[in-house]
Amino acid sequence: MNGADKLGHLSSSTALDVELQAKVSALGRGSRHDVCASTSSSRSVSGFRRIGAVSFPGVCQAFTPDGRCVSLFKTLYTNACTHSCYYCPNGAMSRGCGKYSFTPEELAKIVLKLYKENYIEGLFLSSGVGRDEERTMEEMIEAVELLRGKYGFEGYVHLKILPGVGRDHIRRAMELADRVSINIETVSSSTMGEISPSKDYLTDILRRQSFIREEMRRTPLPAGHTTQMIVGGAEERDLDIFRRAVYEYRKMGVRRVYYSAFTSIEGTPFEGRESVPLQREKRHYQLDWLHRVYGFSEKELFCVFDDEGYLPAEDPKKRLAECLLDGPVDPNTASFKELLTVPGIGPVSAGRIIRIRKRRRIESPEELSELGVALKRAWPYLLLRGWRQSTLRWWGS
C-alpha cells in the first residue's frame, strides 16, 4: 500500500472524526513547501504534488541516519501565520484553505495511531508561526514531549525551528528530535526583504541557525540539522544560491541544503508571476551533489555558471568536465579526480577503475560498464586504447 492508499484507507476506516480528517488533510497539504526527501524527486507539475516528495498530504519518504528509507507523517502544526512570505500558501495574505491547528495531545495521538498501525515510521513537523512563534513552538515541543514521554515513541522525528524563537526552545527541540531545521529561504537580507518582508534574515534566521550550530556541540543530533532555499523567489542568481549553500555547509555545519522551486501563490504580491521550472531546482541538486558528495571545491565549480551567474540547461557536470579536463581521459592512467570529473563516473565506479587497473588494463567499454560507469554519458570523455568517440564537442579532432 503506498502513502496515498494508506491515508485514504485511514480516512475511511479509522476513528478520526470528520473534523479531524479535514485538519489532517489541510495541514498535510500545507506542509508541501518543506522538502523532507533526501534528494530532488520526480514529481508531477500540477497541484500539491509539485513540491517535495509528497505522494499524498500527510506522508513523505525520508532517509534516516542509518540509510533506511522511512515513511514520515509530514504535517504542519498550524497553517495560521502572521508572516506573509510571498512564496507560501500559509501566509497571512494568501487565499488558501481554512485555518487549522492541532493541539499537542491531538497530534501526539494521531502520530501514535499511525505508527502503531504501521502507516508511518516517524514525524516531520513544520508549522506556520500561528499568532506567536514562541507559543506555537512550545506546543510543537509539547506534542513531541508527549510522544516521547507519555507514549514512549522512539520513531524518527524531524522538527522545524520557527523563525525568531528563543534559544531555550531550540535546545529542547534538539533534545527531543533526530533532526531539526530552519529554512533560510534565500541568500541575503535584501533578497529576504523582497520575498518575506516581515522576517529579519539576520535575527530571525541566521542567528537561530548559529544557536543550533552551537547547541550541536552539547546535544549532537543523530541526523544533524538542515535548511532549505526557494529557488528563484527573489530572482537571485544561481551563483548566489550556490555561494550561500557553500556557506551553510562550511560555516553553519548543516547536513543538507534542500531546494524548492518558486511557485506562484494566489493572493500574494507574486500571484501570476511565472513559477520556476523544476529543472532549475534539479540543477541545484546536481551541483550540490558535486560539491557535497564528490568534493569539488567552490572554486572548481564556479566555471559551470554562465557569464551572468546562471546554471546551464544541461547537467552541470558536463560543463565541469569541459572546464577541468584538457581532453579525453584514459581510464588506465587518469587520476581519481580526473575520473570523477567525467560525467557518468561517480566515486564508486572511479574507485573500482583504480582498483581493477592495478591488476590489469581496461580494454573495452563493456568492462567500464561492468564497473558501474554510465557509458552513454561517459564515453564522449574517454580514450580507450587510443580510440575515442568522434562526437566530442570541445576538443579538436
Ligand code: SF4
Ligand atoms: S513564516 Fe513560514 S509558514 Fe509563515 S508565511 Fe512564511 S514560510 Fe509560510
